[in-house]
Amino acid sequence: MTLPTGVSRIGLAIVILFTLAAIFAPALTHLLGQNPYDPVVPAGVIPPTPPGPSHPLGTDSLGRDLLARLLYGARISLSVGVMAEGVALLLGLLIGGAAGLYGGRVDEILMRLADIFFSLPAPLVALAVIAALPDPSTLPGLRHLPEPSLVVVFLVLGLIGWAGIARLVRGQILVLRELDYTAAARALGAGDGRLLMRHLLPNALAPVLATATLGVAGNILAEAWLSFLGVGAHPPLPSWGIMITEGQNYLTTHPWLCIYPGLALLLSVLGLNLFGDGLREGLDPRLQVARQ
């Protein structure tokens, strides 16, 4: 499998860039200047300073370096996006796998359930669910985790977002289970578990991963959206959504407070979408023929 178009390679480059930024955020902020720029603790200088030699992207209303916050924000966006998709993937593989393998009534019930989840306005439901939950830091089991508010966000996004993956997996399995190697495994006496884990899911995985890449982009947007509305990451976490909320008040005088996190969001989502589309096209033989 190859990435077909130049555009999807650009997408991959952007994804790699953001991933590296997220991983090396501490080291990169150290490189920035005299003192380690803390993305969280306020320095107490008001108003925001414009971009300059000591702060390449300027500071926010609490004197925190904007670039440092953006770098740490990439950690939040990417990890919530990937973790939420991980939850969706796990549910989608299990539910879609069971529906495809057993068929009949099991299939009927699980796929109608998927239809219901598919018809939900996901961000609104996530908003309602998270708003209805008590403060995450008081929830048992979450209290000792480093960022309880982020854990709630990715769990809710994952629990809502599995339906598309489940449908895709089911469709793949309906095709794969008619192939001779599946029949051979059954003739050898393989049970349902082995059939699913060794023969069906591994061969269904490639298109599912392409779709999951697009899902990560959607989750990043959803996280920013929720944080913007104040139900996602809790301040003072440097989530891009929170940064835009905080920058709103200075939109006319200091627009870069909103522009930079907005651009980071745009670029990362664009990169993931280009890359995901490229993956999907690369996997679809019909599209390859069309290009030739």
Place this chain on the structure above:
Amino acid sequence: MIGQENGNLLEVRGLKKYFPIRRGVFSRVSGHVRAVDGVDLALRRGETLGLVGESGSGKTTTGRCILRLLEPTEGSVVFDGVNLLGLSPKEMRKMRRELQVIFQDPYSSLNPRMRVGSIVGEPLIIHKIAKGSEREHRVADLLCKVGLDPSAMKRYPHEFSGGQRQRIGIARALALRPKLIICDEPVSALDVSVQAQVVNLLMDLQEEFSLTYLFIAHDLSVVEHISDRVAVMYLGKIVEVAEAEVLYRNPQHPYTKALLSAVPVPDPTAKSERIALKGDLPSPAAPPPGCAFHPRCPVAVEVCSRVVPRLLDSGGGHLASCHLVHPDSSGAPP
């Protein structure tokens, strides 16, 4: 049961497989495709029974019903004295050690994401026969038996040619030391030059492991070489069964005669009278009344369109279902 007394390893009686045709919004069953419509077969221990017929005659479905890869609609499959159709899923999984299958398409029959070692070793894992280095040793041994180098273990199926892949499939089927192997057109997808190699391999293995084969094919010339007896299938029914030599020398059913006349003879001076059949195989969703072959039969008489002929013995185990061969075959079954 009967199976053990008369030395038959497999006895299939009255096997039927109907696929429902669903139509409309509410998936109402509007009819059935009679893929297999009352098949009787018996396999003696150690023999090869060739099962031939056109595409769509139900030979593959018959094989899959015997293996219970498809659940038959009706009938019984008695293997080594045990009715397979009466087994629970768990008992059936155990029984699968005894009967295995080789598929037609060497490309779709091997999981592309598993190494050859895992493919051939999988049955040993499933039935907890061998672990670790013992399993590796057995897999290497099996690969040698089918004429492949043991180094093949570490490679993936796509690295092999069609013939080699078919050998991998054979090694997998052999791993459990089964008594019966159902060969579902194992050479139809291969080059002619490779076909003979694989057929000869199957015959060698049969001798070494005293295997019984049900050899499904659409090509009479391949079957002639490997089979002890041959059964001819038409539209879900067996129309003629005989010792291979007898069938090829003295076919009785008009359909068998037509099939044999289509086999190319490697002798340019030989004059063959080719019997060309009219029309296509009728739809198994609406089989013709009476003898299913009568609309295409060159010698059909009036009774053929009314009465279903029975498969009767014309002496020496040569069975045929034709009113012209057995004028009395219209009677009710005993």
